[in-house]
Amino acid sequence: MTMMHTLSPTADHATDTDDVARLITPDGERLADRELDPWVADVDAEALRGLYRDMTVVRRIDTEGVALQRQGQLGLWAPCQGQEATQVGTARAFRADDFVFPSYREIGVGFVRGAAPADFVLAWRGEAHSTYNPYDLNTATPQIIIGAQALHAVGYGMGITFDGTDQVAAAYFGDGATSQGDVNEAMVFASSFRAPVVFVCTNNQWAISEPVTVQAKFPIAGRAPGFGIPSLRVDGNDVLACLAAMRWATDHARTGNGPVFLEAVTYRMGPHTTSDDPTRYRDKDEVERWRRRDPLARVEALLRRRDEFSDEFARDVAAEADRWGAEVRAATLNARTKEPIEILDHVYAEPHVGLDAQRADFAAYLGSFSDAVAGGEAR
Amino acid sequence: MTQLTMAKSINEGLRRAMADDPRVLVMGEDIGKLGGVFRITDGLLDEFGAKRVIDTPLAEAGIMGTAVGLAFRGFRPVVEIQFDGFVYPAFDQIVCQVAKLHYRTQGNVTMPITIRIPWAGGVGAAEHHSESPEAYFVHTSGLRVVAVSNPQDAYVMLRQAIASDDPVVYFEPKRLYHQKGEVDLDMDVADAPPMGVARVAREGEDVTLLTYGAQVATALDAATAAEDEGVSIEVIDLRSISPVDYRTVTASVRKTGRVVVTHEAAREAGVGAELIASVTEQCFHYLEAPPVRVTGFDIPYPPAKLEKHHLPDLDRILDAVDRVLDRPNSLTTAEAGS
Ligand SMILES: Cc1ncc(C[n+]2csc(CCOP(=O)(O)OP(=O)(O)O)c2C)c(N)n1
Secondary structure (H helix, E strand, C coil), X not given: CCCCCCCCCCCCCCCCCCCCECCECCCCCECCCCCCHHHHCCCCHHHHHHHXXXXXXXXXHHHHHHHHHHCCCCCCCCCCCCCHXXXXXXXXXXXXXXXXXXXXCCHHHHHHHCCCHHHHHHHHHCXXXXXXXXXXXXXXXXXCCCCHHHHHHHHHHHHHHHHCCCCCEEEEEECHHHHCHHHHHHXXXXXXXXXXXXXXXXXCCEECCEEHHHHCCCCHHHCHHHHCCCEEEEECCCHHHHHHHHHHHHHHHHHHHCCEXXXXXXXXXXXXXXXXXXXXXXXXXXHHHHHCCCHHHHHHHHHHHCCCCCHHHHHHHHHHHHHHHHHHHHHHHCCCCCCHHHHHCCCCCCCCHHHHHHHHHHHHHHHHHHHHHHHHHXX | CEEEXXXXXXXXXXXXXXXXXXXXXXXXXXXXXXXXXXXXXXXXXHHHCCXXXXXXXXXXXXXXXXXXXXXXXXXXXEXXXXXXXXXHHHHHHHHHHHCCHHHHCCCCCCCCCEEEEEECCCCCCCCCCCCCCHHXXXXXXXXXXXXXXXXXXXXXXXXXXXXXXXXEEEEEEHHHCCCEEEECCCCCHHHCCCCCCCEEEECCCCEEEEECCCHHHHHHHHHHHHHHCCCCEEEEECCEEECCCHHHHHHHHHHHCCEEEEEEEECCCCHHHXXXXXXHHHHHHHCCCCCEEEEECCCCCCCHHHHHHHCCCHHHHHHHHHHHCCCCCXXXXXXXXX
């Protein structure tokens, strides 16, 4: 089944961001959608509040990350404000034993997969490249090489088919990544081997300073069918639509129908990273237009229309978010920097004589400082 | 013991590794029905089926990147790169992912991937089919890099590479594919010398000649020729070029005091540079003469009709031997002439 949303060639698909599958309007009105509705028939007000809560906590973690970077506690941070619905909505569709290959911006995916507070910050602080065991969260180490993880997801998915299980692998990447050979090769391999993979392209309109129109002259979701992969262009600020789309996608892949491609049309509200200055390349009006499509406000509006959003609930969620913020801060401030000699750990799985020699030399060098101190005392 | 070509011994190595471990699979271009362009994977498809002998799309980054995903899932992929010059599109996946994932994940994710590369020149091939890219990989931490020089090593070291939990770049000299040698297929691989250990291919007293791969044969020829002139050359087949077995290397250099390194790859920042730097650090006071490199020139690989001038042959090696022995050589002749 191809669930491709309307993909008539658009003159300027960067601005034609309403050509998407959507279940909640920016004003909180619930739209009916024949194809998506069945996938979220079970999502009642309670479940919607759960999604709202997830997104609120993710936003809080993000805010804390930015603040910690500004205070010099983190070297860098890649904010995800504006993209909470894409991340939470899609990730909530996974089973725990599915395996996810994220990029560096998927804070919400990590949250849904069960990451601990320290997992969000220690890598950006420079304490370790990966702060969790990928097999504990069934989530790979965040990827910085643009697009590389798309192939990893496909290889993992091929392995799933070889093992004959019904898991799904997923790769998250941005609109810029779709220009990379790896992403295109990933679609070739996924299609050729009918790998149970969901590609999630978070089209947040920008790849650092380059608008999506530099990467693509046609909606990105329109590429996948050319590889034999069904695709859907979904409103990435609509958490319900993201959940529905991803449930459809994972079900499609899980039941032996091969890969699926989702393009979540959203917007990165902040800078690309804390080193970036978006005022150099995008105008305020654009940012304000997207602010009116805020993914959290949208769910709140829907719940309020139904009288399902109480002040008490808002207070609870805010308190929980603050708790997370505090824990993330504590994890940062309490970080233990490894011993110098540990820099040489884990390069190889088995002993390596070349590195062992360097380790011995470095250990002797490090040891020479304590000798010097001891010698000084003796004098 | 059986007489086998290197091609056949590698084929046997793959077959037995796959038979022993159901998580081993091979993947690459044309490796299924065709058996690979060198027929190294001949017969494996029939024996193990298409889930373990995977004809991939024609995309080297794709092959390497999906191998990473398979390794994530606990498979042990053996990847065939069709020719040395085609590994470059996969370079990013090899150096950024395959090599680094164990480190990046603090040892939680292993990448037991074997990257087989039909390698180097001397077979009159077309452009991009005769390259020696080993230095790029030797320079990359997290990879092991080996080069085989005979059918026995080809068999054993392949088995060891596949069994290793580390990624191994495994160079197969095309020039030697059809040369036969004794192979003990039934040996216990665990009892064989580990792939990181160098082999003294010929003992000698006067000069240590360091090399690897197809160049071992040329070095042995040079040693035989030198014997006629009363010079005794010790030839060391490194087998592993990352890590290098410096115990064996420095023991030889301390004995002979003179070093020549030869490889086909270009000289600048090549494996020879590393070998000589390390030998100089470790054996400076034993050296009787400056070490000398005999390598390919710093040029793109030349057209087939001219490759014999690029490949270090017996005479260029002997000339270098004369230099380290302070005997008349091409440099002294040139000086005398000027
Ligand atoms: C191979 C590679 N090239 C360049 C970069 C530098 N870089 C980091 S993020 C980025 C933009 C990525 O844009 P996109 O794929 O749209 O993802 P986003 O950051 O917007 O989520 C660039 C160019 C990189 N990390 N990797």
